[in-house]
Amino acid sequence: MEPPCKQPRISAQSTPKDVSELVTPCYIGYKSVIQRNSERMLQRAKQLGCQLRPHMKTHKTIQGGVLATDGTKRCITVSTLAEAEFYADAGFEDICYAVPITAEKLPRAAQLHERCLFHVCVDHPQAVEALCQSKANKPWSVFLMVDCGYGRDGVDVKDPTSVQLAQRLASSKGTRLAGLYTHGGHSYDASQGIEAVRAVAQQEAEAVAAFARTLRGKPYCLEVPIVGVGSTPTCSNPPNQFPSEVTEMHPGNYIYYDTMQQALGSCSEEDIAVRVLTRVIGAYERRNLLLVDMGWTACSKQGEDQNFGRLEGHPELKVVGLKQEAGLISSRDGSPIDFAQFPLGTLLRLEPYHSCAHTKQHDKY
């Protein structure tokens, strides 16, 4: 599969005079909001005394990468080798591929490793051995992934074999230990509000910091240059201070935000930088439904209880169904829609529930 990031998205679109000229459904982003979100996160990292290693997976654009790195094009996180190649081709440096690497991906990764400062991630002895035994011209720069409670990937800090993996990476000729990488993804489950998110942020940082102390301390005395934390909720509502061991944060979604992040207290509505633009193509008074030309191909079926996002400026309306190329809108409270307000062709803007997923559906914006 070739991911859309193979073509830069923003520049791929000739700028129309007005949104009303756009063919719908389409995806639009507000550059000023994207810039503000980027600057705020850069500022926050500076205040916390750590390096921002922004994740590119949400936008997958060169322009977004330039904004997120404050123009330096250095120190980014990616989630696929195709993204890594895309950014390396554009002159980006210091790229962390933040998914556990496996043997069959090493030949492709080796090319990136030759071209630029490139880091891989591991959390399993088989992957560590594959790296140690691979015939790369220079040692691999390797992050050991740490599970800070999310339970997706990463080693168990309480398991003694985790220390052995770090030792193996530090001692092998074929590898050097770049540091530790963790992702507090369980912050997305912190539905009890900002304080719950802050608690996850604290736990995320403490878990990886404690493991760094263990590795740096006796009897292991390993060098652990980088200790990275981050998810957009935890980086948007971080603890007032990180443990001194933490050197980096790597959020991604913050550049766009979405209604899910707003619900988690990560942002306010005016910080949501993207919209799916759609038009009314049907109106059915008898069924109290509007039909729009935005289906799940233009949107995303992600969203619990039909929470597919928010129709900007229309709190009375709700997307109640998404088919492949069409969506159904009704009133939020079941009261009759004022159909005179929505003639065929009326433009509506959806604030996405999950901008990563919505962005994936579009090749341009």
Next chain:
Amino acid sequence: MEPPCKQPRISAQSTPKDVSELVTPCYIGYKSVIQRNSERMLQRAKQLGCQLRPHMKTHKTIQGGVLATDGTKRCITVSTLAEAEFYADAGFEDICYAVPITAEKLPRAAQLHERCLFHVCVDHPQAVEALCQSKANKPWSVFLMVDCGYGRDGVDVKDPTSVQLAQRLASSKGTRLAGLYTHGGHSYDASQGIEAVRAVAQQEAEAVAAFARTLRGKPYCLEVPIVGVGSTPTCSNPPNQFPSEVTEMHPGNYIYYDTMQQALGSCSEEDIAVRVLTRVIGAYERRNLLLVDMGWTACSKQGEDQNFGRLEGHPELKVVGLKQEAGLISSRDGSPIDFAQFPLGTLLRLEPYHSCAHTKQHDKY
């Protein structure tokens, strides 16, 4: 947005010697199964005495279109203007754009109308007027969409204004009534099995046939050349006989099928023609989880109760979570996974829950 159909998918991929050479995650299709599914539906349409107007929205490939039309490249259904242009460019003819058209899309539709036999669909007076008043060089060929109980789009056959719309299309210089188009999409809710699907199929056909009789009969005496029905469940389990008025069926998903269709009785497991190919990239005994390089970007979050599809040959396993670029697999019944069976790099094949959605996520296969 530019849909993937802008590039033909099958031919875009150089055929590897073996699936083990494929970069994962990727999407694979079994040509023999696709051919068999295509032939069976062509055969079924013939037995029912109607024309098959296959929907292209699931595969969006030239090769699929050629197979589905038995090599004629005539009489197809599409769900976007981009698809219509894609197939017209490839020499396809008699293309029905089966989404209600609105005024702002007419200039683009007019170009298709000039190039080939092209049909548009309407179900609203505003759209009908836009067509009647548009300055096309030849009359638009227009299907009136009929709601047969699905409740997404289409006119209400009990509403007298529906007849007036048909009359307006038949009498206006700018339009001619191509016929009636309905989609029994509520067949997807027929979870009580094949007989429930057949009942929907019967209702779908009866509803549109009855409306055709009304329009053809006195006092209206309208010509209604085409009467089309279809969804993959209802076309896979149609009534033994259609009402004589029905002339066409337009299913789409049947070319690939998926586990949702299997659950509806539309197909058996061996009829599912596509797979998402993925590799194990993490193994966590403590959490009884395998991590694979298939996230929702390679798959789809569609599927109720974490029913993201079936892992071929591994009934004991279940996809329990999908992140952006990674998926989590555990045992179906909670018993410990035999991790020795799944070293890192192990290839797994997912039979998709909804092949339309899974296909959308890939630019190649």
